[in-house]
Amino acid sequence: MKKLLFPLFMLAMIVTSCEKDPDMNKLDSDYSVYTDYDNSVHFNEFSAYYLP
Numbered sequence: 001m002k003k004l005l006f007p008l009f010m011l012a013m014i015v016t017s018c019e020k021d022p023d024m025n026k027l028d029s030d031y032s033v034y035t036d037y038d039n040s041v042h043f044n045e046f047s048a049y050y051l052p
Contacts, residue, residue, distance in 0.1 A: 043049070
């Protein structure tokens with residue numbers, strides 16, 4: 001039984017780790033970017049700021 005357990009475990013790992021290559025044309029189709037840029041703010045005056 002112990003001799004059979006390791007090969008079955010390895011087979012399960014190999015089968016579950018296989019993944020199809022993603023379609024490179026569709027990788028960026030779900031991304032959206034929203035910016036709320038304020039023209040009245042001078043960002044050069046800030047020494048530090050963060051992006052939430």
